Amino acid sequence: MAEGEKEKKSSSSNNEESVKLFVGQVPKHMTEDELLAMFKEFALVDEVNIIKDKITRASRGCCFLLCPSRQEADKAVNACHNKKTLPGASSPLQVKYADGELERLEHKLFVGMLPKNVSEAELSDLFSKYGIIKDLQILRGSQQTSKGCAFLKYETKEQAHAALEDINGKHKMEGSSVPLVVKWADTEKERQARRAQKAQSQAMPNTDSQHPSLFGALPMGYAPPYNGYGYQAPGAYELVPYRLRGGIRPDLSLNISPRNYAPASYMGSAYPTMPGLQYPIVYPGAIMSHRPLSSSPGALSPTVPSCNSATSSAASGSSGGQVEGPPGANLFIYHIPQEFGDQELANTFQAFGQVLSAKVFVDKATGVSKCFGFVSYDSPAAAQNAITMMNGCQLGGKKLKVQLKKDNKQSKPY
């Protein structure tokens, strides 16, 4: 019944004119009213919506602003982005257009299947029938050669829509046997997802996609364009997102837990079948803190998943917000091997105590690891133990650097 109140009260929020901004670095304790009051000093703001955890309903440290116009939104961005640090935040406010807003506002179209010799002027002739063109560019390569596609912005959405409907799949340029493709340009988010996917497939060329759990580790699957036509380079996006390749290889991503690795004698024979692995993975401290590995090959038995609570809680920790441990129990780790994800990091460090969370940072655009991350334990003793055992430990090409995480907001000045 309380749910019933979730009616859309503000018709203003559906206004085409209104602009949504995303705001980061918002202290979790701030209320929507407080934020509204603050932002109103700089621009007209109709609404503030704090982004909350789906389950706990706790603030996730960011919010959306609804501004009545682009002009007002720009005022808020210019006045606040990177300019103010709210009490309790560690870095300045991040204020930017919410995902997809810019694209929505710009009425940007993608045009594909252009003959390479078509000029801007010719394109302009064709598209100006539908409205005022604000921007038009043919994508070109190094020698100024056309890539056979273009981006185009109209003054209004209606104009863009009219052009899309009229030309997409219907209009053939002179001398071309295939019709043009016209679609709404991808949003920044879609582009990032695509880039990440590409980077992933290059970074892990031997991905064994038969392992179902691997899917969860990869970026969202590629969603085909709504119009079903190709985009830029047809074939660049197969409908099967990950190429299936032959070749057997132990699952790199999940079973790298110390106890799954046998003594070096085994490693030798393992390498040739693991082209993705360029170097030995050794867990110096890890091995000793578990019961001694049996020297029999049985140690390799896949009777794994002592799916211990450490691992599973780490997984849940990394899937939601970051769980932080008590003071002194959180580690910063640098020089993590490139191919390590959250899970591998957790596995590597679980030998020293109860891992609350483990996070490897990745480049937002490419999905590539930045080779640093965090591990949180439930006790400072575990963290110290991990530092002693793992700091300076050669893992991959480099030596791990394991330190206590620097903690900005710990002081309680009374």
Add this chain to the structure above:
DNA sequence: TCATATT
């Protein structure tokens, strides 16, 4: 090289 989060 120290938590960037999109209802």
